[in-house]
Amino acid sequence: xxxxxxxxxxxSLNRMYEDDVELPLTVIxxxxxxxxxxxxxxxxxxxxxxxLQLLNLKxxxxxxxxxxxxxxxxxxxQAMYRITKDDIVRxxxxxxxxxxxxxxxxxxxxxxxxxxxxxxxVKLRYSVSTRQGFLMVGEPVVxxxxxxxxxxxxILQSLKRWYTERVILTDVHEPVNTTIPVSDTMSTMLNxxxxxxxxxxxxxxxxxxxxxxxxxxxxxSLNKETSMVFPTHVxxxxxxxxxxxxxxSINDIQVALPEAxxxxxGFVRPRVTVPAGTxxxxxxxxxxxxxxxxxxxx
Numbered sequence: 001x002x003x004x005x006x007x008x009x010x011x012s013l014n015r016m017y018e019d020d021v022e023l024p025l026t027v028i029x030x031x032x033x034x035x036x037x038x039x040x041x042x043x044x045x046x047x048x049x050x051x052l053q054l055l056n057l058k059x060x061x062x063x064x065x066x067x068x069x070x071x072x073x074x075x076x077x078q079a080m081y082r083i084t085k086d087d088i089v090r091x092x093x094x095x096x097x098x099x100x101x102x103x104x105x106x107x108x109x110x111x112x113x114x115x116x117x118x119x120x121x122v123k124l125r126y127s128v129s130t131r132q133g134f135l136m137v138g139e140p141v142v143x144x145x146x147x148x149x150x151x152x153x154x155i156l157q158s159l160k161r162w163y164t165e166r167v168i169l170t171d172v173h174e175p176v177n178t179t180i181p182v183s184d185t186m187s188t189m190l191n192x193x194x195x196x197x198x199x200x201x202x203x204x205x206x207x208x209x210x211x212x213x214x215x216x217x218x219x220x221s222l223n224k225e226t227s228m229v230f231p232t233h234v235x236x237x238x239x240x241x242x243x244x245x246x247x248x249s250i251n252d253i254q255v256a257l258p259e260a261x262x263x264x265x266g267f268v269r270p271r272v273t274v275p276a277g278t279x280x281x282x283x284x285x286x287x288x289x290x291x292x293x294x295x296x297x298x
Contacts, residue, residue, distance in 0.1 A: 018048045018101060021057045023066050023092065027188060030071040033079070033112040034152045039188045043088065043105065049098035057096050064094035070112065083108040116153035119146045122182065122197055125166040130203055131173040137202040137241045137277050144197065147182060151190035164197060176201040204241025208281065211236045211248065216270055216288055217256045229257060230289045234270070240278030248275055255283065257290060266290065 022042045029035045043066050047057065057064060068083060068091050076082045085106045092100065122142050130136055147162050163183045169176060181196050212235045218227055236253050238245060254273040267287045272280040 015051055016048060017051050017054055018046060019054050019058075021045045021047050021054070021064075023064050023094075025188070026065065026067045027110065028067065028069045028071065029112050029115075032115050033070075034115045034150065035070075035189050036111040036113045036152050037109065037189075039108065039110065040105070041188060043103055045092065045103050046101040047098040048101055049096060053096045053098060057094065057098065064092070064096065066092045068110075070110065079112045081110045081112070083110060113152055115150060116156050117148060117150050118156045118159070120149050120159055120162040121146050123161040123163045124197075124199060125163055126169070126199075127166070128169045128172060128201060128203075131171050133206055134173045134203055135206045135241060136172070137204050137244060141200045141202075142197050143200070144194070147197070148193045149190055150193070151186075155186075155189060162192060164199075167199065169201065172201065172203045173205075175203055202241075204243050206239070207242045207245055209238045209240075209245045209248070210284075211238060211250055211253055214250055214253050214255050214283075217254065219257060219259050221259060222257075226293045228291045228293065230291070231285070234288065235284040236272060236274070237281040237284065238274060238278050239281050244275070244277040248278060257288075 022044055025040060025043050027035055027039050047054065049057070066088060068087065070081055073081055073083075073087065085103055088103050088106070088108075089100050122145060124140055124142050126140060128136050128140070142164075149156060149159065149162060165181050165183060167178070167180050177198070177200050179196050179198050182192050182194075184192075184195075213233045214236050215233050216229050216231070218224060218229065234255055236255065238248060238253075252275045255270045256273070257268060257270055266289070268290050269287050270283060272283060274280050
């Protein structure tokens with residue numbers, strides 16, 4: 001029974017069939033010219049071939065493509081090309097033997113114009129979730145920060161940035177270095193160099209650190225002879241990545257009283273300034289006492 005099934009499958013795959021196959025379409029404009037027309041990203045080919053060949057065409061479509069090189073074609077008029085079915089069929093490359101019955105679209109009118117080059121900042125599309133007890137420090141760093149986009153001037157003038165393909169990272173517990181492609185949504189009209197960028201995501205283990213003996217400073221508007229604060233030094237509780245915390249010194253932290261017009265005798269919560277990549281959880285004690293003495297009589 002199994003042998004009969006295998007024999008039937010072999011015979012079926014070697015029979016001739018017709019079916020629609022999608023192939024990627026690439027249009028190469030003439031040197032120093034840009035493609036002004038919008039073209040489909042794929043064409044549909046009605047192909048006649050054996051069942052096995054059609055199966056390979058559908059499963060391994062990357063080995064087949066249609067590439068129209070306008071530099072090898074004669075324009076119908078200045079910078080205008082009429083692409084016929086025969087042009088499309090001649091531009092198909094495939095490792096499978098097939099007969100092309102028809103193509104969709106069967107004709108195209110393509111216009112070209114002067115090539116414009118513009119540098120655009122890269123905008124990373126990303127989603128990062130870290131493992132519990134870890135955090136992403138700062139924003140991901142993209143290199144290079146700009147890409148060179150080549151194409152039609154009017155199209156380029158409407159663009160403010162160039163996006164990457166979306167990258168999704170989950171359960172991250174260490175720094176990530178990866179290469180991702182830039183978006184190819186307008187690949188039929190624009191060329192982007194480079195077509196990939198390097199992305200670094202700084203992920204560190206989350207930790208707390210206490211920095212002792214940080215002086216409490218008073219704003220310059222206060223009279224230091226009559227103004228007093230108790231205690232004069234506090235402990236600051238920092239939170240951040242272990243690597244960033246290891247680089248923090250007491251000189252990187254500032255604990256200050258509010259400006260004079262916001263101060264009243266009594267207890268006040270000081271303002272804490274800490275280095276980038278870390279944040280203050282609080283101070284010990286959480287509040288300090290501010291006293292304004294009356295000037296001594298002369």
